[in-house]
Amino acid sequence: MQEKQFEMWTEKHRPKDFSELAGQEQITKRLAEFAKNKNLPHMMFAGPAGCGKTTAALVMARSLFGDSWKHNFLDLNASDERGIDVIRNKVKEFARTKSLGSAPFKLVFLDEADALTTEAQNALRRTMENYTNTARFIISCNYSSKIIEPIQSRCAVFRFKPLAADHIEKQLSKIAAKENLKTTKSALPAAASLAEGDMRKAINILQAAAAVKDEISEDDIFEIASSAKPKEVEEMLANAVNGNFKAARENLKKLVIEQGLSGKDVISELHRQVFDLDVAEKAKISMLEKVGECEFRLSEGCDEIIQLESLLAQFALYSR
Ligand SMILES: Nc1ncnc2c1ncn2[C@@H]1O[C@H](COP(=O)(O)OP(=O)(O)OP(=O)(O)O)[C@@H](O)[C@H]1O
Ligand SMILES: [Mg+2]
Incomplete structure (x- = not known):
């Protein structure tokens, strides 16, 4: 019972099989096919945080190597390691011995590859070429545009989407x-x-x-999640555009002072809701512009209450 508190559920419930991966159907189908045939190209997994890139690489390793997957899988993080030389040495050491199990190669997973400089990426490219007979690489990144073309062209590229x-x-x-x-x-x-x-x-x-x-x-x-409840922001917004500025101010105080939300949380929720307001299209456009200005000022470190009150005051000008 006690252990339950200390085990991260993201690890405990991480999918172990392709069939357990949510979404990304096209990707899992192709990966499962590669695993079945024990034949795969170098691959690049690109996409936003927490959508299954590392998980898919781990599932691939389990699926290729079964119980001996840990011996055949090298997990590297481009932003942890001190430079490309460390990565190259680790790959060299790892790829020196033959794979255990049924696949004729080992698997190298390089996370956060977009953190590597262009120079380091060129060195990585040569490493990939040198060990093609003994190792396959999975390069993971958030932005594929940050990966040099020669690496991209050596990889089958998989674009992971944010999960629905x-x-x-x-x-x-x-x-x-x-x-x-x-x-x-x-x-x-x-x-x-x-x-x-x-x-x-x-x-x-x-x-x-x-x-x-x-x-x-x-x-x-x-x-x-210390995130603004849509209903409370909705009430504040309604008060503002109905010209009830005093009530809108009270709503704001409750959100920021009592509930301790950041100005940024409030602004993000406001931004979502302005689209659904029942006001003229032109008014909506001006309001969105004001939201953008306010967001910028907050990011520059201006006082949250003053900026948000000023935003509500401007919204009141569009009162119906
Ligand atoms: N498609 C998915 N199906 C089921 N669980 C998932 C899926 N994607 C992510 N998860 C869960 O979220 C956790 C984080 O996912 P993962 O490590 O695969 O993210 P990532 O895409 O590698 O993100 P990052 O870019 O931050 O490294 C996993 O441990 C798993 O529990
Ligand atoms: Mg990851």
Whole structure:
């Protein structure tokens, strides 16, 4: 029971098989095919955080090598290691011995490759060429545009997408069932939507909520994520555009001072909601422009309350 608290659910519930990976259907289909044939090219996995790149590489290793996958899989992080020489030496050491098991090569996973300089990437390219007979590389990055063309052209490129909210919700339900969690009906959809395509974020929010509550509600999720509840921001926005500036100010104080939300959280939620407002298109455009200006000022370190109040005051000018 106690151990439950200390084990990260992202690790505990990380998929071990291609069939358990949520979303990314086209990608998993091709990867499973490669694994079945024990034949794969060098690959590049590009895409945003928490959508399954590292997981897919680990599943590939399990699927290729079975129980001996750990002997045949080298996990490197481009931003951890001190320079490309360390990477080259580790690859050299690893690729010196033959693979154990049924695949004729070993697997090298290089995470955060977009952190490498162009020079280092050129060295990596040569390493990939030198060990092609004994090792396959999976290069993982958030932005493929930061990877030099000669590497891209040597790899089959897989573009991972942010995960859809319903895929995240389904995965959260599975985890909730395994962990015997009680949740209200709207709690998991809220976590899934807040995560914005990032499964790691969603699972971490759920685990944090589970650590403090026996039954998890939507409110708990918003509180843990310290994110603005859409309903409260909606009320503030409605008050502002209805010319009820004083009430809008009270709403804002509650969000920022009582609930401790950052100005940035409030602005992001406002930005989402301005689109749905029942005001003229032209007014919406001006309001979005003001949201952008306010966001910039906040990022420059201006006072949050003053900036957000000024934004609400400007919204009041568009009162219906
Ligand atoms: N498609 C998915 N299906 C099920 N679980 C997933 C999926 N993607 C991510 N996860 C969960 O989220 C955690 C983080 O995913 P992963 O390490 O694969 O992210 P990543 O794409 O490598 O992100 P980063 O760019 O930050 O390295 C995993 O441990 C797993 O529990
Ligand atoms: Mg990763």
